[in-house]
Amino acid sequence: RSVPSWLMPVLLGYGGDPSAASYGSSGMRAFASKTMGVTSPDAALDYGDTFLDVGHLENSFPGCELAVDGRGTDKAKTTEGSSDRRKYRVKVVDEQGQEKTKVEATSYPFPPSYHGNDIRFTPVQVNAIRSGLSPGLTTIIGPPGTGKTDVAVQIIANLYHSFPTQRTVIVTHSNAALNDIFDKVMARGDVDERYMLRLGSGERNLTTTSTTSHDFTKTGRVAHILSRRDDLLERVQTLSEALGVSGKSERGADGAPSYTCETAEYFYFHHVKTLMDAFVAAAAVNDDGRSQNNAIGIFPFTKYFPKLDDAISLDEARGKIQEIKSIFEELAEYRPVELLRSQRQRTDYLLTKQARVVAMTCTHAAIARSYLVGLGFHYDNVLVEEAGQMLDVETFVPLLLQRGESDDDTSGAHSRLKRVVLIGDHNQLPPVVKNRAFSTYSRYDQSMFARLVRLGVPSIELNKQGRARPDIARLYRWRYDDLGDLDHVTTREKFKRANTGLARTFQLINVEDFEGRGESTPTAYFYQNVGEAEYAVALFQYMVLLGYPPQKISILTTYNGQKDLILDILSQRCGQGTGPLAGVEPGAVSTVDQYQGQQNDYIILSLVRTKAVGHLRDVRRLIVAVSRARLGLYVCCRKDLFCSCHELRRTMDQFSDGPSNLQLVKGENFPTERMVGQDVPPVDRHEVEDVTQLGDLVHSMQREYVANQG
Numbered sequence: 001r002s003v004p005s006w007l008m009p010v011l012l013g014y015g016g017d018p019s020a021a022s023y024g025s026s027g028m029r030a031f032a033s034k035t036m037g038v039t040s041p042d043a044a045l046d047y048g049d050t051f052l053d054v055g056h057l058e059n060s061f062p063g064c065e066l067a068v069d070g071r072g073t074d075k076a077k078t079t080e081g082s083s084d085r086r087k088y089r090v091k092v093v094d095e096q097g098q099e100k101t102k103v104e105a106t107s108y109p110f111p112p113s114y115h116g117n118d119i120r121f122t123p124v125q126v127n128a129i130r131s132g133l134s135p136g137l138t139t140i141i142g143p144p145g146t147g148k149t150d151v152a153v154q155i156i157a158n159l160y161h162s163f164p165t166q167r168t169v170i171v172t173h174s175n176a177a178l179n180d181i182f183d184k185v186m187a188r189g190d191v192d193e194r195y196m197l198r199l200g201s202g203e204r205n206l207t208t209t210s211t212t213s214h215d216f217t218k219t220g221r222v223a224h225i226l227s228r229r230d231d232l233l234e235r236v237q238t239l240s241e242a243l244g245v246s247g248k249s250e251r252g253a254d255g256a257p258s259y260t261c262e263t264a265e266y267f268y269f270h271h272v273k274t275l276m277d278a279f280v281a282a283a284a285v286n287d288d289g290r291s292q293n294n295a296i297g298i299f300p301f302t303k304y305f306p307k308l309d310d311a312i313s314l315d316e317a318r319g320k321i322q323e324i325k326s327i328f329e330e331l332a333e334y335r336p337v338e339l340l341r342s343q344r345q346r347t348d349y350l351l352t353k354q355a356r357v358v359a360m361t362c363t364h365a366a367i368a369r370s371y372l373v374g375l376g377f378h379y380d381n382v383l384v385e386e387a388g389q390m391l392d393v394e395t396f397v398p399l400l401l402q403r404g405e406s407d408d409d410t411s412g413a414h415s416r417l418k419r420v421v422l423i424g425d426h427n428q429l430p431p432v433v434k435n436r437a438f439s440t441y442s443r444y445d446q447s448m449f450a451r452l453v454r455l456g457v458p459s460i461e462l463n464k465q466g467r468a469r470p471d472i473a474r475l476y477r478w479r480y481d482d483l484g485d486l487d488h489v490t491t492r493e494k495f496k497r498a499n500t501g502l503a504r505t506f507q508l509i510n511v512e513d514f515e516g517r518g519e520s521t522p523t524a525y526f527y528q529n530v531g532e533a534e535y536a537v538a539l540f541q542y543m544v545l546l547g548y549p550p551q552k553i554s555i556l557t558t559y560n561g562q563k564d565l566i567l568d569i570l571s572q573r574c575g576q577g578t579g580p581l582a583g584v585e586p587g588a589v590s591t592v593d594q595y596q597g598q599q600n601d602y603i604i605l606s607l608v609r610t611k612a613v614g615h616l617r618d619v620r621r622l623i624v625a626v627s628r629a630r631l632g633l634y635v636c637c638r639k640d641l642f643c644s645c646h647e648l649r650r651t652m653d654q655f656s657d658g659p660s661n662l663q664l665v666k667g668e669n670f671p672t673e674r675m676v677g678q679d680v681p682p683v684d685r686h687e688v689e690d691v692t693q694l695g696d697l698v699h700s701m702q703r704e705y706v707a708n709q710g
Contacts, residue, residue, distance in 0.1 A: 002404035004415040006031055007137060010457060018456040023134035031135060037163055037380065038135045038418050044091035044106065045133050046162040049116040050126065050154055051088055057105060060126040065100040069107055085110040114189030117154060125151050128460045133158055138421040139452055139459040143480045144627035145467025148423050152385055153184045155421060159381055160191050160356060166380035170359040171398040173386035177597050178359050181385065182216060194228065197221055197355035200364035218347035222337065229334045232327050233257040236264045239324065242303040245271055261335035268328040275300040276321055283314055352377055362394040369401055378402045381419040386597060387449035388424030391431045395448040426450035427479050428624050429596050467599055468630050469495055472506050475626045478650050499632045500672040501546045503663035503680055506632065508655035510639035511535050514691060518610030518638065526561035532606040532636040533565045535691040537573055538698050539604055539634060544584055545701045547670030554588040554600040556628065558616055562608045563591055580705045592625045603629035607637035613645045622648055662688040
């Protein structure tokens with residue numbers, strides 16, 4: 001079977017103990033003791049660059065007695081130095097009878113060549129990372145803005161460094177979530193891109209924000225390897241010419257290097273390695289314990305490094321030796337790709353032999369399962385992001401992408417799967433099931449993530465949000481047990497400043513019938529509301545004319561029909577040749593369902609319905625809708641309808657405390673000097689009565705803008 005024996009009873013909901021697959025259970029301790037590539041929960045875990053400094057390490061284990069490199073934290077802080085960042089291996093010693101849990105940390109050097117983690121993880125996030133590095137099932141509940149993706153990326157990076165022979169499969173519900181994960185992994189700089197691979201049709205749209213272009217598709221990875229191979233062989237040719245082994249006349253007609261991966265290996269063993277061994281022997285004789293001794297006389301590759309001065313220390317020389325050695329080590333990995341001739345053979349080799357981080361959506365996992373199993377694909381860890389949005393079977397299929405042992409196997413392992421990490425939020429949108437009978441009576445819309453939480457499987461709920469202003473976060477905070485705020489949402493300048501030209505950071509705007517019409521349905525279930533669409537676009541125009549960056553504003557709605565209507569109005573108001581706002585587009589125009597997992601500084605939300613609440617009655621959809629904004633949230637709706645809905649009252653009551661008409665502040669330009677909570681004189685306030693008045697205001701601002709430009 002493909003599903004390990006330690007996980008099957010928990011997934012099926014029997015066995016009596018829902019915590020049997022958690023890393024601290026006796027069963028998982030026994031599994032770790034007899035399984036290769038698994039660190040026991042009692043052993044030291046390599047957290048890598050999870051901790052920014054000793055103070056961060058100390059704060060991550062509150063109430064524990066911490067020792068770093070055998071010293072107390074006070075001594076460690078004074079000896080570490082402010083600029084000397086370190087990585088840490090941490091062992092938690094929880095012995096019975098002791099008052100405090102002991103935490104023993106061992107530091108090792110942090111390579112200066114890459115950026116690494118720059119997030120100061122909270123203690124709960126560190127606990128989630130600890131669970132993800134340990135064997136067993138990890139369930140992480142991530143309320144909006146609590147850093148689910150950052151925790152996932154840190155787990156991926158730590159697994160990559162801690163277990164070099166293991167492969168991790170990343171599965172998400174949407175392509176946007178995979179893009180976000182790949183962006184953040186590449187931004188770290190410590191995960192080699194040649195070990196990352198993306199499967200599925202969405203790979204064509206995958207882009208990263210890094211300075212260089214990365215193509216993570218199978219064909220893109222092959223092209224990258226062939227290009228990288230050519231660069232490395234050019235270095236080998238240059239080294240050979242510097243050592244006098246070959247001359248420039250031996251190059252190809254176009255100046256291409258004469259070496260292949262195979263001949264480069266022969267050159268390394270017959271020439272380069274001999275010189276390296278001679279250097280090591282000479283260095284051992286000349287090294288009197290002072291690594292700064294001049295080694296220029298015994299360093300054999302001075303001609304290959306023409307920029308070397310007349311002096312080079314032993315440490316620098318050893319670094320240069322390692323640099324040359326890494327060229328041949330990387331070429332050895334590319335030799336099979338050189339021997340394989342067809343594109344299909346090369347991509348299959350990358351997938352089954354080289355890639356260590358393989359990502360796909362749950363849809364592609366179901367489509368490609370039989371092919372992957374037949375290919376002999378195998379993996380050790382599975383990380384599922386957006387698990388709360390996946391059907392039960394969509395979460396189950398990624399566990400079956402490799403061939404397991406038969407049930408007759410007496411080893412008790414059955415599968416090489418060692419870690420399963422599920423990350424999601426069952427308080428946000430569930431899986432989409434269009435068949436009402438299946439959804440209502442069969443609970444088919446219940447995700448595996450939600451089912452495991454209901455069964456009592458131990459879960460870690462992240463408890464600090466760093467996305468939204470505290471007053472905006474209060475709109476959905478009630479849905480969670482203990483959701484607090486990170487310090488920066490009150491201390492950073494952008495959170496302290498008010499929203500330019502707007503009196504409130506969030507507001508419910510009552511939109512009455514426009515030209516005698518409220519909601520309409522041109523076709524069945526294709527809901528539209530012209531008044532709200534016009535209001536949303538006019539508010540967007542008003543904000544852009546004040547200087548707001550348009551990409552920092554997103555317009556969301558609860559129905560596809562309204563989204564299409566908003567796009568039509570935007571093309572009329574901001575299309576080519578329409579005036580000073582021609583070509584200006586918001587960061588996104590989307591439905592709430594499609595925008596889950598994304599966020600923006602300012603959100604304009606249209607709720608559309610005027611006769612019945614509709615599917616927003618599901619409070620989980622409301623939680624998603626109001627949690628997308630960082631700095632400003634402006635909701636266009638029929639106020640009396642939604643404020644009277646019992647299911648939505650906890651959120652709507654906070655909106656209803658304010659006025660029903662949009663409150664503006666005159667005479668401001670982005671960014672404003674006004675701070676949040678600062679009183680606005682009545683003379684500077686302006687109340688918008690309806691969408692017509694807002695449209696007239698925008699029109700006058702456009703005329704003024706054109707006049708000033710002229």
